[in-house]
Amino acid sequence: MHAQIENDAVYFTTGFKIGEVSQNSAIIWTRLCKSAKPVPVQHVRQDKTFRSPKSFNNNMPVNEMDGAVEGSFGEIKVKLVSENDTIIIDWTYVSALKDYTYKRKVEGLKPNMFYKVKLTGRMGKGQPETTVFGSFNTAPDADDTSPIFFTSSTCQFFWSHDDPERGFKIYDEMKKLKPKFHSQTGDYVYYDKPGPFVKTIEMARHKWHAMNSWPSLKEFYMQTPLYIEKDDHDLLRDDAYPGKKPLGELTFEDGLALWYEQTPIGDKPYRTQRWGKDLQVWFVEVREFRSDNSIEDSKDKTIWGKEQIEWFRNTLESSNATFKVLISPTPIVGPDRPKGKNDNHSNKAFQTEGEWLRAYLAKHNVFVVNGDRHWQYASVDPVSGLREFSQGAVSDFHAGGWSQDNVLPQHKFLRVKGGFLATKVYRESGTPIIQFLHYDVDGNVVHEETFKN
Structure with missing residues (x-):
C-alpha cells in the first residue's frame, strides 16, 4: 500500500x-x-441471509471494511x-x-x-x-434482423456471494454466453442490511465499491453493456418511496443522488432501446414517482407516475418491433406473497393500476421480465394472459421467500433457487422467434419457453 x-x-x-x-x-x-486491490474479505458470514457477518463491527473505519x-x-x-x-x-x-x-x-x-x-x-x-x-x-438499426441475446439479473447482497474469490458465479457464467447487453433490475446493493448497515453517505458509497470490486462483476461489465434499474435497497431502504424516513443520515434525496453518481445512466430513469427489427426493450422506474405504499388504493395511486405512463404508452404504441419486452424492477403479474407485501403491481395495495397495466401490456403483446423476487418463475396472469419471467436472486444462498411446494395455477415454472435469465431473439427460416431461458448459478438451463411471431 x-x-x-x-x-x-x-x-x-x-x-x-x-x-x-x-x-x-x-x-x-x-x-x-x-490501491490495486480491495480490502480482503476477512469476516465470515452467518448461515442465514441478511445476518451480520460474525464479529463485524459496524463502527469500524469504512476504509478497513471488507471489500473497501x-x-x-x-x-x-x-x-x-x-x-x-x-x-x-x-x-x-x-x-x-x-x-x-x-x-x-x-x-x-x-x-x-x-x-x-x-x-x-x-x-x-x-x-x-x-x-x-x-x-x-x-445496437443494430431498426431494420436489422441480426440475432440478439441478452441476460438479466437482480438482488445481490455482498454477503450472499457464492464464490469467495470471485464473488458471484452467475457473472462468470453469463460472460461465457457473450450477451449483447445485460439488464440489472435493481437491489444492486443493500444499504439497509448489515456488513455494514448504512448510516452515512460514506458507508453507502462503500457498498458500491465493495460490490464492483468482485472480479466476476468487474470482468463481466468491462465487456458487456449495462442497462441498470434501481429498486428500494440500492436507493434507501425496504419499500422506499419519496418521503420515506432516512436511513441513519442518508435521505431519500441522498440515495437518489448516489445512484446517479455510481451508475452509467443518463438523465432519465425510464427509457427504451431498439435492438434491431425484432426487439425493443423498455426499462422502467418504480421508486422516484410512486405514491406512498400505505395509502388506500384508488385510480390515482401509482407506482409509475403519470409522466412515465404517458411516455410508455406513446413509445409502445409507436413501436413496430416484432417483440416487445418490458424489464421491470418489481413484479407486475406475480404471484407474490399475500402477507406483508404491498409494494408492487401484483399486490392488493396497487390493484387498480396493476389491473390496468396487465390488461394494457397483454393487449400490446408485451412480455415482462421482472426483478425483486428471490425465486425464479414463469407465470401467466389468469385474467389478461400476460406472461412474466422472474430471474431469481443472484445466488442460491440469497434465494427464498417462497415455498417450492406452493405451485399456483399462474405458475408455468417455479424454482426457489438463484440464477439468471437470458432472452434470445432470432429468425428461423424467416420466422421471428423469442426465447426465455432460466439458468441456474452454474450456467445450466433449467427452463425455457419459446414463442413465434
Whole structure:
C-alpha cells in the first residue's frame, strides 16, 4: 500500500461500465482508486441471509471494511476503436466531490459495430499511467434482423456471494454466453442490511465499491453493456418511496443522488432501446414517482407516475418491433406473497393500476421480465394472459421467500433457487422467434419457453 502511494499510481480497481448503449452512443463510467486491490474479505458470514457477518463491527473505519476501495484524485483518458473509427476523449479530472467517479456519454458511434475500449488513468501529467481494456457492440438499426441475446439479473447482497474469490458465479457464467447487453433490475446493493448497515453517505458509497470490486462483476461489465434499474435497497431502504424516513443520515434525496453518481445512466430513469427489427426493450422506474405504499388504493395511486405512463404508452404504441419486452424492477403479474407485501403491481395495495397495466401490456403483446423476487418463475396472469419471467436472486444462498411446494395455477415454472435469465431473439427460416431461458448459478438451463411471431 505504501509503495503504491509513494509512486503516485492510480488504479481501476472497480473496473468500468459501458451503459445505455444505442445505435450511436454509449456512456462510459468508472472510478479512480488508490490501491490495486480491495480490502480482503476477512469476516465470515452467518448461515442465514441478511445476518451480520460474525464479529463485524459496524463502527469500524469504512476504509478497513471488507471489500473497501478508497478513491483517488487523478485524470482519465478514454479511447474507443472500431474497424474504421477511433474516438478519443482527452484527459478529464475526477475528484472527491463525486467520489472520484467519471461518467461521459460518447457519441458518433456506428450501429451494430464492435468497439474496443481503453481507459488510462494517472495522478497527473508525468505520473505513472494505468490502463484497462474492454469492448462492446452497439445496437443494430431498426431494420436489422441480426440475432440478439441478452441476460438479466437482480438482488445481490455482498454477503450472499457464492464464490469467495470471485464473488458471484452467475457473472462468470453469463460472460461465457457473450450477451449483447445485460439488464440489472435493481437491489444492486443493500444499504439497509448489515456488513455494514448504512448510516452515512460514506458507508453507502462503500457498498458500491465493495460490490464492483468482485472480479466476476468487474470482468463481466468491462465487456458487456449495462442497462441498470434501481429498486428500494440500492436507493434507501425496504419499500422506499419519496418521503420515506432516512436511513441513519442518508435521505431519500441522498440515495437518489448516489445512484446517479455510481451508475452509467443518463438523465432519465425510464427509457427504451431498439435492438434491431425484432426487439425493443423498455426499462422502467418504480421508486422516484410512486405514491406512498400505505395509502388506500384508488385510480390515482401509482407506482409509475403519470409522466412515465404517458411516455410508455406513446413509445409502445409507436413501436413496430416484432417483440416487445418490458424489464421491470418489481413484479407486475406475480404471484407474490399475500402477507406483508404491498409494494408492487401484483399486490392488493396497487390493484387498480396493476389491473390496468396487465390488461394494457397483454393487449400490446408485451412480455415482462421482472426483478425483486428471490425465486425464479414463469407465470401467466389468469385474467389478461400476460406472461412474466422472474430471474431469481443472484445466488442460491440469497434465494427464498417462497415455498417450492406452493405451485399456483399462474405458475408455468417455479424454482426457489438463484440464477439468471437470458432472452434470445432470432429468425428461423424467416420466422421471428423469442426465447426465455432460466439458468441456474452454474450456467445450466433449467427452463425455457419459446414463442413465434
